[in-house]
Amino acid sequence: MKPSTPTSRPLFGAALLVPALCAAPALAAGVDVVTQHLSVDLSGELLRVQIDATVDIDGAGSFPVYGLVAPATELTVNGAPATLRDDEQYGALVQWLEAPDAGDGPWAVHLVLEGAPSCRSQLNPNLDACTFKDDERVLLPGEPGAAWYLLNVSALDPFTGSITLRTATDMSAAAGQGAPLTDEQPGDGTRLRHFAIDTPTETLGAWARRGSAVEVTASDGTRVVVTAPEGADVVPLTRTAEAMARVLPRYQSMFGALPFDEVHILPVSGRFAFGGMGLLGNIMLGDFITWPDFDYLIVQGAAHELGHSWWGGLASAGDYVGGGFLQEAFAEYSAWRALGETGSDDERLAGVRMNAVWYLTQTDPAADLAILDESLYDHQDVYVLVTYHKGSVVLRTLEEKVGRDVFAQALAAMVARGPGGLSVDALVEEVAAAGGGDITRDVEQWLRQPGFPALTVGVDEGGALALAVEGDYALHVPVRATFADGGVVDSALEASMGDNALALGRRPVLVEVDPRWSMVRTVTPRVPGDVSLDGRKDAVDLMEIALRVGGRVPEQRRQDGSYDPLYDTNADGAIDEGDFAAVLE
Amino acid sequence: MDRALLSVLLVGAGLLGGCAPSPGLVADPATDGAGLWLQGEVDGSHALLTVQGRQIGSAFGLSFHVRIDDALIAVVAPTQQPVLGEGALLIERVDGGDVAFGGTRPSRDAGDVEVADGVIATLEVRARAGATSRVELEDAVARDLDGSFVPLAAAGGTLTLEAP
Numbered sequence: 001m002k003p004s005t006p007t008s009r010p011l012f013g014a015a016l017l018v019p020a021l022c023a024a025p026a027l028a029a030g031v032d033v034v035t036q037h038l039s040v041d042l043s044g045e046l047l048r049v050q051i052d053a054t055v056d057i058d059g060a061g062s063f064p065v066y067g068l069v070a071p072a073t074e075l076t077v078n079g080a081p082a083t084l085r086d087d088e089q090y091g092a093l094v095q096w097l098e099a100p101d102a103g104d105g106p107w108a109v110h111l112v113l114e115g116a117p118s119c120r121s122q123l124n125p126n127l128d129a130c131t132f133k134d135d136e137r138v139l140l141p142g143e144p145g146a147a148w149y150l151l152n153v154s155a156l157d158p159f160t161g162s163i164t165l166r167t168a169t170d171m172s173a174a175a176g177q178g179a180p181l182t183d184e185q186p187g188d189g190t191r192l193r194h195f196a197i198d199t200p201t202e203t204l205g206a207w208a209r210r211g212s213a214v215e216v217t218a219s220d221g222t223r224v225v226v227t228a229p230e231g232a233d234v235v236p237l238t239r240t241a242e243a244m245a246r247v248l249p250r251y252q253s254m255f256g257a258l259p260f261d262e263v264h265i266l267p268v269s270g271r272f273a274f275g276g277m278g279l280l281g282n283i284m285l286g287d288f289i290t291w292p293d294f295d296y297l298i299v300q301g302a303a304h305e306l307g308h309s310w311w312g313g314l315a316s317a318g319d320y321v322g323g324g325f326l327q328e329a330f331a332e333y334s335a336w337r338a339l340g341e342t343g344s345d346d347e348r349l350a351g352v353r354m355n356a357v358w359y360l361t362q363t364d365p366a367a368d369l370a371i372l373d374e375s376l377y378d379h380q381d382v383y384v385l386v387t388y389h390k391g392s393v394v395l396r397t398l399e400e401k402v403g404r405d406v407f408a409q410a411l412a413a414m415v416a417r418g419p420g421g422l423s424v425d426a427l428v429e430e431v432a433a434a435g436g437g438d439i440t441r442d443v444e445q446w447l448r449q450p451g452f453p454a455l456t457v458g459v460d461e462g463g464a465l466a467l468a469v470e471g472d473y474a475l476h477v478p479v480r481a482t483f484a485d486g487g488v489v490d491s492a493l494e495a496s497m498g499d500n501a502l503a504l505g506r507r508p509v510l511v512e513v514d515p516r517w518s519m520v521r522t523v524t525p526r527v528p529g530d531v532s533l534d535g536r537k538d539a540v541d542l543m544e545i546a547l548r549v550g551g552r553v554p555e556q557r558r559q560d561g562s563y564d565p566l567y568d569t570n571a572d573g574a575i576d577e578g579d580f581a582a583v584l585e
Numbered sequence: 586m587d588r589a590l591l592s593v594l595l596v597g598a599g600l601l602g603g604c605a606p607s608p609g610l611v612a613d614p615a616t617d618g619a620g621l622w623l624q625g626e627v628d629g630s631h632a633l634l635t636v637q638g639r640q641i642g643s644a645f646g647l648s649f650h651v652r653i654d655d656a657l658i659a660v661v662a663p664t665q666q667p668v669l670g671e672g673a674l675l676i677e678r679v680d681g682g683d684v685a686f687g688g689t690r691p692s693r694d695a696g697d698v699e700v701a702d703g704v705i706a707t708l709e710v711r712a713r714a715g716a717t718s719r720v721e722l723e724d725a726v727a728r729d730l731d732g733s734f735v736p737l738a739a740a741g742g743t744l745t746l747e748a749p
Contacts, residue, residue, distance in 0.1 A: 484724040486736040509648065509724050509734070539648035539687025540726070542674050546646065547732050549692035577691065580674050 030058040033152050034106070036161040036197070040148070040175070042137035042208045043166045043190045046070075047117045049148050053109040053159075061100035064154060066147035067092040067122070069130060069139070074112035077102045082109075093122055093144035094153055113148065121273070122146060128271040135230065137167065138268050139206040141279065149204060156318060158200035158419040165193045167208040172227040175206040177281050178260025179223070199259050199314060200419050205279050207266045214238050218245040220252060226265035229287065236290045236298050241265055243299045244283075244306055247338035254408045255310045255334070255415045263309070265302060276301045278308025278331065296559055300351060303339055307331035310415050311422070318420035322372045324383060325447070326422040329371075329391030330411070336392070337399075345516075352396050353517045354560040359389040360452065360520065361553050361565075361573075368450040372424065384557075386450075393520045394446040400518035401476045402436030409434040445473050455495075457513050458526030459535040463504040465511060466526065469497050480515050481508040509540050523566050529582035531567055541583040551575040606717060610634065612742040620738030621649055621705065621725050630712040630749040631661075634720065636686065638668065641700040641727055641737065648687035649725035649739065651708055654718040655682035658746065661709040668705050670698040677706070684708060689728075697730045715748030 034054045041048040047070050057063060064087065075082045077099035087094035099107065119130040122145030129146030131138040142151045151157075163175040169191045173180075176195025183193045197204070211229040214237065218224060226241040228234040244265065252258060263281045272286040275297060283305040289298045311330040317323035332355065340348020363385050369376050371386050371394070399407040410430040417426055424443060431439050454470040455477070469475060477493045481504050493502045504511075511533035513523045525533055532540040545567050552574040554561035567575045569582035610625030610632065619640045626633045636651065647669065653660070663677035663684050672695055675688035686706045690697060722739035729735060 482734055484726050484734075484736060486734055507724075509726055536680065536683070536685065537676070537678055538650065538685035538724075539646055539676050539689060540728075542676060542687070542689040543646035543648070543728050543732075546674070546689040546692055550694070584674070584676060 030056070031060075031063040031152055031154055031157070032056040033150050033157045033159045033202075036149050036159050037164075038149055038161065038204075039164045039166075040139070040206050041166040042139075042171075042173075042206065043168050046115055047113065047132065047137075047139075047148075049113040051109065051111040051113075051149055053107075053111070053150050053161075055107040055109055055150070056105070057102075057107055058104050061102065062096045062098040063152065064094050064096050066142045066151040066153060067095050067145040068113055069117045069119070069142075069146040069148045070113040070115040072111060073114045074110065076110045077107045079108070079110075090144070097150075109150065111150070117148075118146065124273070126271060127273045131268060131270050131272075133269070135171075136209045136269055137171075137207075138209070138266075138284075140268075140273075140277070140284070141203045141205055148206070151202060156202070156316065156420050158202045158316070159197070160200055161197045163195045163197065163204065163206060165195065165206055165208065166190050167193075168210075171208040171210050172213050173206075173208040174225075174264040174266055174282050175204070177201075178258075179262035196260075199280060201280055201313065203279055203312070205266075205277075205282055205284060207264075207268070207282070207284065209267070211267075214241055216241045216245040218248045220249040221261060222248050222252070222258070223262045224248065224265065225262060227267070229267050229269070232267060232287065233290050236295060237265065237267070240285075240298050240302045243339075244302055246342045247303050247335075248306065250338040250342050251306065251310065251334065254338075255412050256314065258309060258314075263306065276305040278305030278312065280309050280313030300335060300339070300558065303335035304331050307334040307338075310334070314419075315415045315417055315422050316419045317422040319423050321374050321376075322424050322447070323422075324376070324387040325371050325391045326424070326427075328387050329395060330422075332388050332392035333395035333399075334411075336396075349516055350560045350562070352393055353564065354554070354558065355389040356393045356517050356520045357561070357563050357565070358554070358557060359385050359393070360522065361563075365451070370450045371447045373450070390452075390520050393517070394442075396517075397446065397476075397519040398431065398436075398439060398442060400478065400516075401442065402431055402434075402439070406434045406436040407431070410436060441474055452520040452522070454522045454524065455513060456524045456526055457511065457533045458530065459504065459507060459511055459533065461507055461535070463506040463508065465493070465502040465504055467493060467495055467500045467502065467513065468526075469495050469500065472497050475519065475521075478514055478516065478518060480512040482510040482512075484509050508534050510534060510544070525566075529569060529585070531569065531583070537583050542580060545569070545575065545579050545583070548575045549577070606745045608632075608745050608747050610720070610742045610744050613740040615639070615740045616738045618738055619727070619735065620740065621722050622740040623720060623722060623742045625742065625744065627744070627746065629747045630715070632710050632744060632746060634708045634710065634744070635704050636706040636708070636722065637703060638700055638705040639702050641702075643697045643699050643729075644669070644727040644735070645693075645697045645730045645732075646687065646689035646728045647700070647705070647726070647737075648685070648728075649737070650723045651684040651686065651706075652721040652723050653682045653684070653710065653744075655713075657712065657714050657716045657718045658682075658710045658744070659713050660684060661711055663706065663708050665706045666704050668698075668700050668703075673698075693730060700727070710744075710746075712746035712749050715746060717743060717745040720744045 036053040039050040082099035084095045121127040121129045180193035211227040213227045216224045224241045224245045269287045277284040312327040317326040336351035413430040453473040456468040475495045548567045551562040569579040608627045615622040624635045678685040721741040725737035725739040727735040
């Protein structure tokens with residue numbers, strides 16, 4: 001089966017397209033796009049892109065690429081004319097680059113696109129595949145029918161090369177990887193910046209926009225540059241740049257250094273398909289994310305997208321199934337870990353809880369799918385719930401089990417596997433190699449089966465904690481017990497399906513099961529209303545609820561409603577005065 | 586009756602009377618610092634126990650349990666004083682010999698309150714049998730607005746009631 005780049009193609013809706021194409025016999029031929037040197041002119045009324053690529057090809061005189069964003073005006077292979085032909089099944093979404101007489105071996109492909117770009121997404125007419133306005137020129141990573149460089153349909157195919165970007169002189173710009181190697185004004189009213197593509201990738205963006213640039217330097221010297229568009233509020237963007245300067249050194253210390261010392265935050269207007277998109281060192285954010293209503297989103301979103309510099313950038317998934325998990329869940333996990341470790345643990349707790357609660361409250365159990373379910377991409381709503389929300393918490397679960405440092409060591413080793421190197425098997429192998437033991441059972445229960453465990457808890461007078469697990473799980477359950485003398489004991493229970501026990505020695509006044517949300521689960525008291533889980537209903541239960549009054553199931557994805565279903569005793573989606581009744585009755 | 590014999594009988598009666606304690610509460614000595622302690626008014630087979638608070642200061646909530654020997658003593662009525670202010674939620678929950686007292690401010694937004702020294706709760710009990718037994722104050726805690734626990738010293742007592 002032909003792998004894809006799960007962060008790009010399935011999210012563009014091409015999930016069905018890619019496997020279908022994989023079955024085409026012509027794809028038995030080996031095709032490898034080795035280098036692409038791109039000259040992109042965003043300065044005029046029309047888009048012009050010159051592609052000079054080296055392609056190793058073996059056994060066929062053609063190969064399929066994503067359909068192009070503008071008309072091809074020149075095309076040669078090894079200096080001889082070649083052609084582009086629409087695919088018989090997918091039309092202009094996929095085109096075959098044909099040079100039947102070019103033979104095997106490296107092809108020198110010279111292709112020029114010139115004209116008004118067709119920025120309307122071919123996959124979703126409500127979205128833009130690019131932006132071409134006076135003040136803003138943006139080319140997003142290629143999607144079928146809107147590609148601006150060669151994107152091999154038949155295989156995950158990262159390449160190196162360069163991008164030379166021509167813009168108006170007064171526009172900020174970013175492309176490729178890192179800061180421009182050269183930046184010059186040839187005197188014709190344009191500005192030429194030359195960017196490297198030294199790290200193999202197949203996911204590129206080109207961005208130019210007028211606005212005011214803000215630069216923040218991280219503690220390790222890496223620069224974070226954000227350009228606030230004219231009319232945009234610079235405050236949230238500056239705050240975001242500062243936050244990225246905070247988490248970036250943490251990312252680099254955990255997962256390995258970026259091969260460049262400048263990253264960019266790039267606002268994108270129009271019908272941008274996502275709140276954000278993370279390329280290697282370039283974070284694209286929808287303009288709307290700077291609006292006050294989305295203040296909750298901008299920093300966490302940028303941290304997630306920056307995480308894609310490693311998960312999808314320096315390393316990417318080689319498997320189609322699970323590809324979303326290996327990039328999106330890892331980026332999300334990394335974001336909250338870095339925000340927490342460079343900010344406050346409560347910030348991380350809120351993020352992990354938000355993800356767990358969104359999955360728990362928004363998933364229809366009858367429609368739920370395993371994270372590694374082969375049909376997951378066909379169910380986009382479920383895909384988002386299980387990949388981003390459940391999946392990121394599953395990684396938190398593994399961290400809790402094997403230890404924070406061991407897990408970081410395993411993740412760094414995953415990144416070192418590079419493009420196409422991420423897989424669930426690699427995760428198992430690297431955790432074991434780091435000394436975290438065998439997580440095969442964890443993979444089975446969290447990734448290969450849908451759902452989550454339900455925990456029921458109580459304590460008897462002697463301090464024996466009883467925890468019943470509903471569901472086929474083997475769990476490492478953190479338990480915190482607080483006693484009336486002020487003593488606090490942290491322990492953990494290795495629990496499995498059915499009844500489990502943990503001796504606390506004496507009766508506590510408060511038991512917290514998995515207090516840091518290390519897993520997707522529900523916790524229910526054995527005695528209804530006993531939210532303090534100490535086996536009796538008393539004023540501590542009232543206080544536990546009162547301290548959380550105001551929490552509610554968030555209305556929007558990624559909002560933290562400070563909601564924990566344990567304290568919503570009447571299950572109406574809000575922690576309020578109505579929840580005291582279960583204690584008092 | 587022989588005077589000497591009468592004297593012996595009187596002494597004996599006196600001794601026997603000394604072996605049967607009078608109804609009452611002997612409170613454990615209260616320790617220094619924030620805490621709860623017990624007082625009681627005993628009338629034969631009935632008692633009104635009061636839980637007194639001292640130096641608790643500001644609190645978001647209070648919780649404590651009064652434990653009695655429910656084979657010997659029955660709870661008639663637990664009540665509380667409104668020491669947690671207006672809007673507080675209070676609980677007096679009887680579960681056999683365990684009586685849970687306390688309450689909470691309704692939400693963080695409602696803030697905490699200063700708990701004055703004095704009576705916090707009362708517990709009216711009656712004897713099931715004439716006997717002496719322990720009355721314990723257990724698991725006494727206050728909580729701050731941030732949810733942190735403040736242990737409270739707790740001193741119970743020994744209660745003697747007449748048979749009903």
